[in-house]
Amino acid sequence: MIVASVISVPQLIVFIVSVVIIAIGGVGLLTARYPVHAALFLVMTLFGVAILFIEEGAEFLAAVQVVVYAGAVVVLFLFVIMLLGVDREEIASFAGDTVRVGLAGVGVVLILAELFVVATGAWATGAHSVAGKLSSGSNIGVLARSVFTTYLLPFELTAALLVIAVVGAVILSRRMGVETTTLDSSPIESGRREVEQ
Amino acid sequence: MGSDPLLTGHITWMVVLIVVIKVVVAFIALMVSVLLAIWIERKVISDMQNRIGPNRAGPFGILQSLADGIKLFFKEDLVPERSDKFIFKLAPYLSVIPAFITFTLVPVGGIVDIFGHRTELQVADPPIGILLLLAMSSISVYGVMLAGWSSGSKYPLIGSVRASAQMISYEAAMGLSIASVVLLTGSLSTRNMVTQQLGTFFGFIPHWNIIRLGVIPFLVFIVAITAEVNRPPFDLVEAEQELVGGFHTEYSSIRFALFYLAEYMNTITMSAIMVTMFFGGPDGPDPQFLHWLWPVIWFIVKTAIFFFIYVWFRAALPRLRYDQLMDLGWKVLIPVMLVWLLVVAAMRVSRPLGFGMVGLGIVGGLLLYRAIAVGRERSASRELARPSRAKLEPPQDRREDRGDS
Known part of the structure; x- marks a missing residue:
């Protein structure tokens, strides 16, 4: 077989296991009836992708994947789901809505076509593979060097953007907090005055 | 994978067997x-509170936690009717497994020969090293969070929402303090952290990170x-x-035992991680006989000391209020650690720059403190100037009036 000559058996096993995890997670995410279950399936998919990253020798990306996506982003999803109390059965679905189903189908076909082109056509990308193993040095070192030299400006701009977002969120939430306390406390206060009178 | 000499060459069945043995032994x-730790904790706390503590099962009650474990194992296992069954059963494992995986990172001893293979005395030494600790601590949030949510009951839900907010808040301070160690080591691997700390200053002061980094990152970390x-x-x-x-609250029997186990596994693991990061890991005086054993003994002694400190905390300190907890995390630990990270980075460049950065940090901190105090006074006086608002909403909100602690 061609596949067997390119990658070794353990690698193939790891690949199959992680792809199965990713696929179950993805399908489960779409079909889960409860939002919390859907979020957990998302975590499963993220883990599968992290395993693939490790197999490709990108350990740092795998760790970041788990720390940032599984550890922060999905926890935040869960937090919102629990606090807003939407942890009930989700009935909204667009089965039967022909236009939306059609659009989703077109999207899937386009993605599959792009994957086919990337996988088979060296003429499209100029290389047989768009990704490859790093040639030298530890991969954290290589990553750090490129982030702090070649891509320093985008990196710093992203940092500034994130700070602006955090400050904005704090200001918005505090202003909302002041308004709601005034709104909430006034009827209580007037009610208490009536009682006193 | 990693820098373990065992895994650099050809992977034979013998190598796989050694790895399996290491995992099982760990x-x-x-x-x-954990069994001993629970017993020690109960005994020490009893002593500190002038009680006797467990003294029935075995000599000095040393078999007490074993007996408790057996009891919990044979108790009836309840699953509440309004719970989410699958997640309810899954949650305890999400607490235990990260606790064990974190422990695999800890270097327990030096490099030894087993069956003719040279290997490091630690289960795993991945190149991402300490990042795995961060990853696992973010996964263990799930265990607590899902346990509370899936119980289908109010108190567990409140507990789990508190827990997740707390764990996410303190992860930031923990990450920054780990970053300062990584900055000094120049590597994420726990083994490199330990080898970097070998040696002494002036022949008698140990060359440990707690001294090299100043004490602040250690305090923030603990x-x-x-x-x-x-x-x-x-x-x-x-x-x-x-x-x-x-x-x-809703857990009983073996599932409750798993949470209990996870808590003590985490405590021991974190003591071990602290020893690794700040106290030289297995580093210590080495008499020339039994060369491989001494590092292990030093490691165990140091870890036990930190576990004892945890027990001491429990006996001596009252629980924090929730707003104090959040203030400590966000307004004290994170700013202090951010400034200290800059100081460590500057010290790596040159000493004058480092001390300059210390001064800058102090001046900046004082300015910021003054600015916040002025802002508070202004808003307080504005509240007083508007009689309607002042009556509706007293300005001395519990969270607003503190500024120093």
Whole structure:
């Protein structure tokens, strides 16, 4: 077989296991009836992708994947789901809505076509593979060097953007907090005055 | 994978067997130390509170936690009717497994020969090293959070929401303090952290990170870690006076035992991580006989000391209020650690720059403190100037009036 000559058996096993995890997670995410279950399936998919990253020798990306996506982003999803109390059965679905189903189908076909082109056509990308193993040095070192030299400006701009977002969120939430306390406390206060009178 | 000499060459069945043995031995050692740790904790706390403590099962009651474990194992296993069954059963494992995986990172001893293969005395030495600790501590949030949510009951839900907010808040301070160690080591691997700390200053002061980094990262780390594993005085998650039993109120039998196990595994692991990061790991005086054994003994002694400190915390400190907890995390630990990270980075460049950065940090901190105080006074006087608002909303909100602690 061609596949067997390119990658070794353990690698193939790891690949199959992680792809199965990713696929179950993805399908489960779409079909889960409860939002919390859907979020957990998302975590499963993220883990599968992290395993693939490790197999490709990108350990740092795998760790970041788990720390940032599984550890922060999905926890935040869960937090919102629990606090807003939407942890009930989700009935909204667009089965039967022909236009939306059609659009989703077109999207899937386009993605599959792009994957086919990337996988088979060296003429499209100029290389047989768009990704490859790093040639030298530890991969954290290589990553750090490129982030702090070649891509320093985008990196710093992203940092500034994130700070602006955090400050904005704090200001918005505090202003909302002041308004709601005034709104909430006034009827209580007037009610208490009536009682006193 | 990693820098373990065992895995650099050709991978034979023997190598796989050694890895399996290491995993099993580490797991059993951790289990036994959990049994002992629970007994030690109960005994020490009893002593500090002028009680006797467990003294029936075995000599000095040393078999007490074994007896408790057997009892819990044979108790009836309840699953509440309104719970989410699958997640309810899944949650305890999400607490235990990260606790064990974190322990695999810890270098227990030096490099030894087993069956003719040279290997490091630690289960795994991946190149991402300490990042795995961060990853696992973010996964263990799921265990607590899902346990509380899936119980289908109010107190566990409140406990788990508190827990997740607390764990996420303190992860930031913990990450920054780890970053300062990584900055000094120049590597993420725990083995490199330990080898970097070998040697002494002037022949007698150990060359450990706690001295090389100044004491501040260690203090931030120990506070952040205590909050991260929900140990007293940060055990708001299971504050029994307010929340019955916190996130594991509805758990019974072996599932409850798993949470209990996870808590002690985490405590021991974090003591071990602290020893690795700040106290030289297995580093210590080495008499020339039994060359491989001494590092292990030093490691165990140091870890035991930190475990004892945790127990001491529990006996000595009252639980924090929730707003104090959040203030400590966000307004004290994170700013202090951010400034200290800059100081460490500057010290790496040159000493004058480092001391300059210390001065800059102090001046900046004072300015910021003054600015916040002025802002508070202004808003307080504005509140007083508007009689209607002042009456509706007294300005001395509990969270607003403190500024120093």
